[in-house]
């Protein structure tokens with residue numbers, strides 16, 4: 186392994202997009218060191234939907250956040266392990282996500298690896314319109330595409346390009362703001378804004394949100410739970426990531442909306458050939474969407490296999506318990522469906 190966390194190790198199979206190897210994440214607490222993730226290993230095959238299931242507090246989200254170096258340290262400690270990831274953008278170079286520098290991980294985060302969170306209400310910024318929140322992804326990771334879409338690639342190298350780039354990155358001081366009023370630059374700026382509008386609308390349309398042009402102008406509190414979750418998905422797929430991590434993306438939603446969001450993730454995964462790590466506590470839900478599944482219990486993986494095999498023939502007593510629990514949830518869900526019809 187090089188100092189910058191890259192390697193071309195042969196043990197990382199060509200079929201994989203990521204491999205978690207003996208990951209250990211601990212937290213300092215009043216009761217001592219909490220072994221939240223305690224030697225977790227599993228692979229994600231390129232193009233598959235891999236499920237990670239387990240009950241509340243077993244370490245699923247901490248595992249997921251480790252991919253993006255989003256574990257808060259302290260109180261967290263990455264006590265060991267690797268998360269190897271094949272970065273398609275950089276010629277399939279294999280990097281250890283845990284040993285990348287802040288700048289290196291920032292380049293991957295949101296662009297090559299994106300995440301959808303459990304509670305879209307918390308993950309979206311209440312003070313920004315949907316347009317502004319999705320536009321951020323394009324501004325940060327697809328600057329050149331935006332310029333091309335606006336047919337402004339010729340200005341990129343010149344002074345106007347510098348001004349417009351600063352505008353896009355929202356690095357505007359008084360001088361830049363004054364320059365933006367200068368008629369030739371103003372007309373370029375208009376084209377740029379139009380191009381961003383178009384990209385944002387396209388991203389929203391992919392999630393089948395009705396009237397994306399109108400939704401784009403709204404604030405998160407003006408949208409239903411299902412719509413907010415679609416906005417999060419639009420944001421996550423805006424850069425066509427290689428790996429999408431969906432951390433209980435439907436838990437806050439009722440059963441019917443939940444089913445629609447699941448279908449949407451599956452459809453997008455097929456269309457873009459994205460690999461997905463799908464996290465849930467509900468094994469029967471995971472069976473519907475995932476090719477394979479790893480079952481997690483108290484910081485460890487207790488069973489891994491094809492979703493159907495695990496569901497039909499669970500080996501670990503904990504997995505059997507999870508299956509029973511998910512049947513109970515779905516029986517309850519049937520009664521709730523009637524309320525959910527208008528919630529998307």
Ligand SMILES: Nc1ncnc2c1ncn2[C@@H]1O[C@H](COP(=O)(O)OP(=O)(O)OP(=O)(O)O)[C@@H](O)[C@H]1O
Pocket residue numbers: 212213214219221239240241242243244245246247248257260261466
């Ligand atoms: N920032 C933190 N500080 C202290 N402890 C933490 C922190 N984040 C997570 N933990 C602990 O790590 C353990 C695993 O948490 P994690 O969020 O991964 O669970 P989970 O499996 O995602 O649960 P859920 O299904 O409820 O989302 C928990 O015991 C939790 O209290």
Ligand SMILES: [Mg+2]
Pocket residue numbers: 245246247432433
């Ligand atoms: Mg969680």
